[in-house]
Structures are given as C-alpha cells and as structure tokens.
Amino acid sequence: MSIPMLQALDIKKSFGKSEALRGLNFEVEKGEVVAVMGPSGSGKSTLLHCLAGILAPDSGQVLLSGVEIQNLNEERRSELRRTQFGFVFQFGQLLPELTALDNVSIPLLLGKVKRKDAEGRARIWLERLGLAGMEDKLPSELSGGQAQRVAIARAMVTHPQVLFADEPTGSLDSLAAENVMNMMLESVRSEGTTVIIITHDARTAAYADRDVIVRDGRISGAMMGSGK
C-alpha cells in the first residue's frame, strides 16, 4: 500500500470560539488532482492553510509523504513551502513592479539559483504556458488569464510536489478560466505534481480527478471528478 502524498488525520482548528475544522480527515495520492468544494465559511481555506503548513492545527496530524509537518518550526515550514509546495491564488499575487520573467524567477532566486539560470528556467515555463514574448510585460500589461498563467509558471518553476490552487479561476471569464485550467493541468500532469484546488465553481472542480466537499469543518462527501 503506497503512502499518500499528503494526509490530514483528525485535524481540528479553532479561531477563538469559532471552530473552523472539527476533526477533519483527508488524503491525496501522488499525482492526483483533488478539488475541495464547499460554501463560504465551511473551512476550505483553513484546510488549505493547515495542509500547506501555513497554520498549525490545534490537534491532529498533517503528513507529507508520511512525515509529520505540523510541528515543524516556522523556518522549516517556510522552507517546505518554498521547495515542496507551489501556490496559485485568485488574484493579486504578482509583484506589480516586476516583469513576468522576474516574477517567475523570484522563487528560484530565493533558492540561491543564479539570476541568469533562474531567468533561463523561467523562460521555459513561460513558453510552456503559452506566454512566449510576454517576458518583459508588467502584470498591469497582462490580461487576467495571462497573469494567472504567469502565477502558475511561478508556482511550477521549482518543480513542487504539491500545488495548492485557491480559486484559481475566480476572477476570470469562462473562456480564460478554461484556458488556464487546461494549461495548469497539462503542466502538472507532465510533472506528476499533486494538486489541491479550492473552489466554489463546479466547472473548475470538474477538471479534478476527485471532488471533496467540506461542510461545517468536516468532509461531508466525495465523488469522482470528470478529470479522471
């Protein structure tokens, strides 16, 4: 039996008197694409934050390839996020002063890769995501879909084990959303990356191998997605 890539075991998390996660169990296999759905306030984002080591659960365990991560110190968790995880958010994630190429290079520079090498690798990812020729554009000069693809390139440039996507198409029209999702899934499948997508949108969730529904801090249901 293979070890799940990421696993949450009976995790609980409260903010004051409000219980966001109430003994939630969840797991995702290597290379699997899972959509986490649920209404506002159901605990989706808290789950993402706990799985990504951004928040430590009050109790329970979070395991990455079988290794507990919830008790790591802030420095180790940052390193984990930098080297093992990638993130794509709804909007506002690109540094406005940096070109597309610079934005994608940043995670590599953080890993002490030389600027020239970092730019070379960033160019490859921009090209893979259909952004050749856009390297010197500022975020303000890109469309919403293009900006989102730059964000995906930035997330993938370090070859993460797990990609977290929080409402990745939330700010896009349907055509752009479809384009972004196709590009993203093509990239992650070729890399064998595990993906956890947080979304309200059933059309976005349909790209996943499996859908998980969170309600009142617990998993309330699961179904196979059309992506499989």
Next chain:
Amino acid sequence: MNAFLLRLALRGSRGSLGRLLGMVAGLAVGTALIVLLIGVYVGIQRRDARGSWLTNQQGKRLNADDKTQMDPTTVFVDQWREFFQKQTITRIDIAASPGSQVRVPGLPRPPRPGEYFVSPGLDRLIKVTPPDQLGDRFGKTQAGLIDPSALGNSSSLTVVVGQDLAAMRKDSNKQLVRTFDRSPTPASQLYKTVIVIGVIAMGLPIIVLMGIVSQLGAAARNERFATLRLIGAAPRQIGGIVGMETLAVSALGAILGVFLAAIILPWAAAISIANETFLPTDLALSPRVLLGIIAAITTISTLAAIQGVLRLGISPLGASRQFKERTPSVIRLIPLAVGLGLMALIHGNAQASNGPMLLIAGFLCSAFGVISAGPWLTFQASRVLARRAQSPAGLIAAKRILSAPAATFRAASGLVLAIFVVSFFFGAMSAIVDKEVVYKPGILPKDALAATLFTWPMSKADLQGLVGDLRRVQGVTDVAVVYRFEDNDNRIEVTPCSNTKALGLPPCAANVRYTSFDADTFVFNLPTKLVTTEPAEISSAQAALMKPLFVIALTNGAGDTIERARTVMEQEAHSDMPPFTRPELGGDGNRALRELSYLAYIGAFLSIFISGCSLAVAAAIAMVDRRRVFGLLRLSGMPVGDLRKIVAFEAAAPLASVTLFSAGLGYLVAELLVTAYSATYHVKAPDPAYYIVIGIGLAFAAAVIGSTLQMIRTTTGVTSTRFE
C-alpha cells in the same frame, strides 16, 4: 465637507493610532526646532541691542597725531580683544574729559584713568586669578560692574578701562565717539542668514514627512476610501477628509512643539553663536509670533497631506499607486551642470568684480541641481541595480524604485540637501582652517608671546625696562625685539642675530650681526609658508635710528607664564593691540567657523533624522501597499526575513546612493569654491567629527527604518491574503 463621510473615514483611524501619534511627535519635534531657530534669529537682534556697542562703535576714526579736542559730549574709544587662557575678553578703553556727559551703556559714568568696570563674568574670573596674571592689566581700581542690560550675556568677559587722555591721543586706533551704537554687527548678519537657510533646510524634510505620512494613512485606509469613492465621494472630498485629519493632528503637534521648545530653550540659549551665548529670554517669541508659526505649520502640513493623497488617485476600485511616473529625463541635470559650470568658470578669479555674485549663483544653482537631478540619478542607479541584482530582495527593490524614482527620491530629498550643504561647508572649511601647524624655523613659535610697538612707540629706556621685566617672569626663556629701519631709499625689518633662536628664525651665518625678514608676514600671517631671512648690514649710526616694532617673549608654554608675560607687556608697552600668541591670533576666525560647524552638525543630524523618518514611513507604505502580495509570497514560503530585506533594501538603496552622491557633490562644489579664490587651495579630508555626525544621523535613520520593518510580520499575516 460632508460630516457623515468624515465620521466614516475617521473611524478607520482607530487602528492607526500609532501613525497619528507619529505625526504628532514628528510635527512637535519639527515645530520645536523651527521655533528655536526663529528664536535664535530674534535673539541675535535682542542680544545685539544690548551688547553690540562693545564691538561696533560708529565713531570718527582718528590718527595718532590727530589734534581733535574733546569736549564733554565726546570720548576717545578704542576697542580690542584680550586673551586669557584661551578665552577672549572684550575690552573697551575710554578716555573722557572730566564732567563728560557721554553715557556709556551699563555704566553710571565713564571710567577715570586707572579705573575699570567689568562684567559679572570677568569679575568672577579676576577674583580667582592672581592679579599679575589678569587683574593688573586693567588698572588699579575696579570701579564697579557693568549692568547686564548692556551685555550680550552676564557671563561674557567684558571690561571697560579708563585711560589717560594724553596717552590715548597716541593711540592710532582710537575713535571719537558721541553715542554708543547698538546696531547689529556684520557677523550677526552672517549668522542670521545661516539661520534663515536652516529654517528652510529644516522645513523641507518636515513638509515631505507630512506628505508621506498622510499617504501612509491613505494606503492603510485604501479600501475604506475606495468604498467612499464607490458610494459617490469625489477625490476632492477624500482629500478634504485627509486634510481635516491632518489639520487636527498638525495643530496638536505644532502646539506641543511650542511647549517642547519652551522646555529646550534654556539649553538652546547656552549654545554660543557669534562668540556669545544667549539669555533664555532672548530666544522667547511673542504669543502672536508663536500663533503665526502654529498656523503656518498647520496650513503647510495640511496642504502637503491633501496633495499627497490626491497624488495617489484613489478610485472606487482602490488606490492606483501603480500610476506611471514619467521617466526622468537627462534635462534634469541642466541646473546642476549650469551650477558646476559657473563655479568652474571662475577658477582663480573670485576676486573679479562679478566673481562673488557668480559664485553665489553657482552654489544656489548646484544646490537646486542636486534636488533636480536626484530622480534621474535614482532612476539610473536602480536600472543598474535591477540589471545586476542576484537576490530577490535586490531585484524587487530595484524594480520598485525604477517604477517610481521621483517618489523614492522625494522621501530622501531632505537628507540629500542636508548632506550636500554640510559636506560643502566642511569641504570649504578644510581648505581654510589651520589644522596641524608644524612649527619650525621660519614660523613664529607657538609659545612665543608678541606685542606690537609700532602704533605707540617706546623710548629706548622703556624698551629696556620692558625686556628686563619680561626676562624676570618665571618661565620666560628668551626675549627678542624686532626693529624697523627706514631711510630715504628703503624700509627693512631686522633683528639682532642673537634673537633668531627666540624668534624661531633660521640662524645667521658667522660674523653677521643683523638679519632682515618680512616681520609683518612672520608675525601676523597664518603660518602657511616659512619666512626667509637675509643678512642685513646695519651700521652703528643706523642702529641708533631703528624703531622697535615687536617685542617677543619666548615662554615655556605654561598658561600662567604666558598670562604673567602678557600682563607685563600690557602694563608697559601700551600697544593698541593685545599681546598674542600665534594660536590665539587665528583663534577667533577658527572659533566662528567652529560655531558654524556646530550649527551645521546639529542641522545635518536633525535633517538626516527627519529624512530617515520619511524613508521609514515610505517603507511602511511599501509594506501596506503590497501587504496582499507580500502575504502571498510569505505563504509561498518566502521567509519573513527576506520580505524585510526587500523593504530594507528599498529604503537603504536611495539612502546609500544619495548619501554618497550628495556628499561627493558637496565636496566638489567646495573644491570649485576654494579654487575660485586661489588655485593653491584644495579641500582636504574632513574631520572625524564629520563622519561621526553623518554616521550617527544615518544610524538613527536606519534604526527608525529598522523599527518599521517589524510591521512586516503583522501586515503579511494570513488574513491579508483572504479575498472573501
């Protein structure tokens, strides 16, 4: 102003208490400094009104052989500076006819021959000093104290000495005076000009700070303002809200600043300007002036704040801080080039009729040019930095500066100006002021005390008596006399060869009795070059016609020896100039420059500090502006330390680059100034004090910026990344 909008906007200020308190504190400190500077400006006038009669008589100058008769409405006056243990004593010699009606400020009557009046400060000094070192110089009887209303400061060292009418007639430096004038001295005018520049130099960083702090407030309330715009508020109304807030805060800060100034005032009064300290009451301003200052600061701060917020262009979708700044063009260098060109043009010709005017124009053009060129240079520097950056912090910071070079430079402009002016001042001073003089043959020894005899000639017997008395002073190792010989054809200064050692002149060759040299240069000029000597052939008949010019006593350098010898010289030589050592002679000019340098140090330190605060606030804006994207970067694994590095780099890069730039330019302009006067002058490395003041100022600025960086953990928390 819509009261509802105002209430809604100010509710958002609850969380910004720290920012508002910072504004109040910054304004209070700035206002206190401006109040004190204006106080000093006014104080100089008040002090002059009391004490300028001591140094600024406007009488009719008379020659030594003048036969002008004195009546009860006039007195003979001679003013000079005495020295005592490195302190300067202002001395007025007065010869008045019996029953004189001339009113001498602070005295019940003019002193009679042999009498003297002293300031309370000098009275205290005389009482603790042996008479043969000080008191005996002035006469036999101390007739009383000078009233403090006639003194710049009661602790100043001042004496009014009564002289014999017949003796005073021989004085070539006397004036015939009817009334004692109390108009400002030229030196005071110079200081007042410096203070006006100081008020402007201090005001600029404060105004910049207010504008930037208001932008921070707007950035922190971006969403609230955007909502107000969404529901129909016009940009003007948003500006009005910020204006109302700044009006209240700046009025409070300005009022507190006035109180702060009142607390600091006694210490400020103790600072010596133009050789004297102040009475605390000199610096006190009238309520009307204080109200005017409060009104002016409040108005200017409010306008700066409104302009700062309007610059942000808050739309219903939030602040459009990504507005495109126009790329600074090379045209911005023109004022600097014109300024430097003007100064370079005058190389060696400052004495020409239009030289000084061109120099001033060149300096002002250069100073304006520094501010004008700043954004262009910032842009160029950040372009190079962006190309070469290897770290994410360097890259992000450089690109951020590249996108808004003018705004980045604005935050540091006060600092640029302060460092430019202070570097210029110290550069120029390094070329003028004596530093380490190496005393060697050809330069008057530093422990030699000299008295002039040419304005009040002595008989041969009196001269022998003086030389004998000086030799008897314990610690005097040798005494020399310099003579002037004149006949129809020439005029030379000579001294017997036996005196060369005492005078610090090169020794004579064998069988030579007299040596000639340029005695005036040797005694009076600053020791920039050695005096050369030549053998002089003086016959016995010619020797009898020689007139004594200087008497010089070589001492062991001990303070009491020098003061005893000085007292003997003053009692017996009746010179119209006090006996002096070489360091004392250069001391007054150096002292004035030192005082100016202290003021420059204080001004530079405060300007750097205030500019550091502006940069810190700019750093805070950078954090608040990008809290979401920084928060996302942090979620993505960027350590908080790296985020801090980005913001620190953005603040430090302009700080470092403009500091070097403005310091270098200040020195270049100083070099152009001194070479305009003489091609042989050149600026030298500044005093350690220069580096210390600049260093401490920058360290304070860095500390303020550093404290701001603590914000990054809270501003980039998880909540900053939520979009629901």
